[in-house]
Every structure is written in C-alpha cells, then in structure tokens.
Amino acid sequence: MIEVKDLSFAYRTGEADAVPALRDLNLKIEPGQLVAIIGHNGSGKSTLAKLLCAVLYPTEGEIRIDGVPVREENQWEVRRRVAVVFQDPDDQLVMNRVEDDVAFGPENLGLPREEIAERVRSSLEALGLVEIGGRLIEDLSPGQKQRVAIAGALAMRPRFLVLDEPTSLLPVPVARRLISTVGDLNRREGMGVLHVTHSMSEAALFERVVVMDEGCLVLDGTPAEVFRHVERLREIGLDVPLAASLAHRLRSRGTPLEGDILDGADLRNALAAVRESTAS
C-alpha cells in the first residue's frame, strides 16, 4: 500500500527561489490498484511520480510504501518495491540488446543467474517481446522501446509500477495497446499501477483517476465520478472525453441518461435506452 500523508515538496528548498510543486497532498493507494494520475504541465504529477520511486524526497510530510518511509536512507528498499518507467526510453535503457537491458535491473539486485534468466524470460513474454529479445534496441520502434523499458521495470518484480508519461511520445494506437498491456499485467501479476498522463481518454481506461492541479489533489474517484465535474476539469485546463462531455450537456438539458458514460459505446447504449423508454 502507498500512503501519502500531508506531503509537500519544493524544488530548491531553502533558497530564495524555492518552487513549491506539491502542497499538503493526502493519498492512499491499495495494492493492485490501477490508477491514472492526471493533470496538465506543472500540476505536480511528475513530481509525485518521482517522489514515489525515491528520485526526490519529501520536503514535508511523508510517503510510505508498504510501511517503508521514502527517505534517502531507505532509497534501495523503496526502489525494490516501486519500479518506474519514464517518458523517453532512450534515456533509461542502459544496455544495447533487449535481453541485456531487461536483465540490468535484476543484475543490480544481485540475484542468482538462473533467477535473472527466469525473470527476463517471463518479462519479455508478458510484453510480447520474446521474438525480439536478441535484437538491438536502437533498431526498435519507439513503441517497442517503451515496451522494453516496461519489461525492465517488470523484471524487478515491484509491488507498484509507476509510469511517468510513457505514452506521450507515442502515436495514439500504439499508446492504447501499451495501456491495455499494462492493464493485463495489473490483473495477472496483481501489481499496482500508477499511470501519469495528461490524456483524459487514457485516464478513462483506469479504475481510479486522481486529478492534480497546482500541486494539489483536486478530484479523486472512478472515471465516471471524475468526469461528472466537467466545469471543474475545464477550469484547470483538462478536456473531458467527448462522449462524457456530450452526456453531461444532454443531462443538463434534461435528457435522462442512465449509467456511467465514458466513451462512444456507452453513450450510444444510453441514448438507445432513452429512445425505448420514450417510445413505450
């Protein structure tokens, strides 16, 4: 479980030009939860991601990962529990062959050779990379590279996987496939996933959405609950997916739409139901 308590963080603390990035954040994430953290640039979402994997440390308040506080002296304990994938795979892949890079993390843990081989194999399998295991990373597409980065994180067998905008450099269909793979991993391995993004349509695919703005937590709930606050979201510069915003406008004009509407299919079904009930 991730517990964030009264967390504040500022860049360049103690100096005159200290920049507050997070303010009094409280958050609890259960093991195995599939969470999207959303906000526009400068909302503090990436800072939060970096705090969760002990790249940064809290200025005030605390974060506990399965009870282990995120502090410098615990950094290695924290990193065993939380793995992270960043935006640009070129900046985090260390070795030049796919298998070798996936093995880099487990090698750092000092695991026996057989165990490393097992982890590399199963991670490659989970991301559908078995065939390209021997290829050179520089020859892969950006989407494949990002998959390799995720396989590398998975090979650490973390309790939580933090994805810091891993899809922002990818074409939409590739990003979608990546997200659905991450969803599968979450179900199969029971690993918690925190996906940092600025795309609302991606966030709609998660079981919980946390909205951040100016370093504060603004909204928190299921996608359906969050998308109901269309005005609030628009205020902080986030776009609600078209179907959800359309449903919101129809409802405000009196159309009695039932259920949670997140995408086009939901909206079609709800409208069909309305037509049936008015016809009868």
Add this chain to the structure above:
Amino acid sequence: MLELQRNVIFGQFVDTGSPIHKMDARIKLIATFVFIVASFLIDSFLGFALVLPLLALIQLISRVPAGYVLRGSRFFLGFLVFILFFQVLFYPGEVPESSYLWRWGFLSISTTGLYTAGILGLRVIFLYYVTTMLMLTTSLVDLTNGLELIFGPLQRIRVPVNELVLVFVIAIKFVPIFIGEVERLARAQTARGVPFDEGGAFKRARRLGRLLVPIFISGFARADLLTTAMNTRSYRGGRYRTKLRQLHSTATDWLMLLLVVAWMLAAWQLPDRLLS
C-alpha cells in the same frame, strides 16, 4: 544537409552473428590489445602490408559489409589527412639538404617527412580499424563483462573497475545518440537558414561550432536522466551486481589469439630480417 549517422560508425554494434561476434569478448579484447601494441612496434611499409591480409580476413569473417565500414570512416579519414598535411609541412625530420623536395620559410616537404607521415597515417588507421572492429562485433554487455574480468584483479588495489567500465560503456552507447542529436540540431538550424553544406572548409567548420553549446547542454541533461533511471533500476555500483551472461572461451578462440600474436610478430620482425 549534414549527414553524420551514415558517416560515423565509431561505437556502433552490427549484429551479423558471425564467428567473430561469437568469440569470447576477453579474447577479442586481448587480441585488440596485441594489435594496438603491434601498431606501435611496426615501423615499415612492408610490415603494414603484411598486416593487411589479416585485417581483410577479419573483415570477411565478420560479415560486416566493407562498404559500410569505409563509408562510416569518411569523416575520420578526412580528419586524418588534414592532420598529416600539417605533419608533413612542419616536421621534415633531421635530414640533409638533399632530401628536401620543397622549402619555404619554416614550411617544407622532405622525403623523410613524407615517410614518417605515411607510417604515422597507417599506424592511426590500423589503431582505428581494430578498435572499430572490436566494437562493431561485440555487444555492450560482452564488452563490459570482458573488460571487468580482465581488469578485475585491479580491484584488489581499490581501482573501481566496475564503475569505470560502465562509464566507458555508456560513453560508447551515447556516441550514436549524440550523432543523432547533432543532426537534429543541424536540421533545426538549417530550417532557420544556416547552410551547413555551403562555403569553404573553414566556414563550414565555424558553423559546426554553433552546435557545440546546445550539444553540451543536451548531453548533460541526458546524462542526468540516465543516472536517475539507473538509480531507479537499483544500480548502486558494481559490487552488488550479478551477471546474466557468462563468457566462455573455446579452443578456437585461443587458436585465433595465437594466430594474431604470431602474425603480428611476423609483421614486426620479418621486414628487418628480409631487408638486412
């Protein structure tokens, strides 16, 4: 347009799965070391001529296309010619008046000067070729493991071998990334009207200078990100690491090494014996 990616191959790895790729990295490293020593010992054209067939053989077995290597060495060779040009003009050697072919003030061309420059050029090309070939045929992991095993004993006298090797390996990994970056920056500036492929050599060289500052900045930024990423992947120095892949040397590997040593000894000693 400035095209570097195809013209600079230093630090690249081309996986053709050839017998040379499969050789034990330690043996390849030692063989490269033998080549490097030989390049300093051999000091006659005949000696270098004797080396050539072995290099051709290596090129052939490696299955790395020769055209690729040649094209990828254009920048390097151009630079070398540029340097040798000055070498010839400024260092005629201690020679009698008769061996001067041309003289103007402190600039001169002498037969000895030409000879020295020729040998120097061949020496540098030889060095460049064997190190490039080592990297073209050895993956980063094998290179790391090989270097760590060879220099491992130095750890007893507190040399941080693992860390040094990783620094070296990452430096190599960044060569193609940096080259890509230079191209990207050059393209960005070309779009704003800076012509990189017009004007004389000096104008061109000066224009390249504009790329230096942005390249340094992005280099530091990348290094910073990579360090962070390695830390999040639990890298805490070499001491704690275990290895997935192990190196195995076969009898053939040792035979190859023996061949290299014998060949280099011959190229070093034979010319003197033949000429005397």
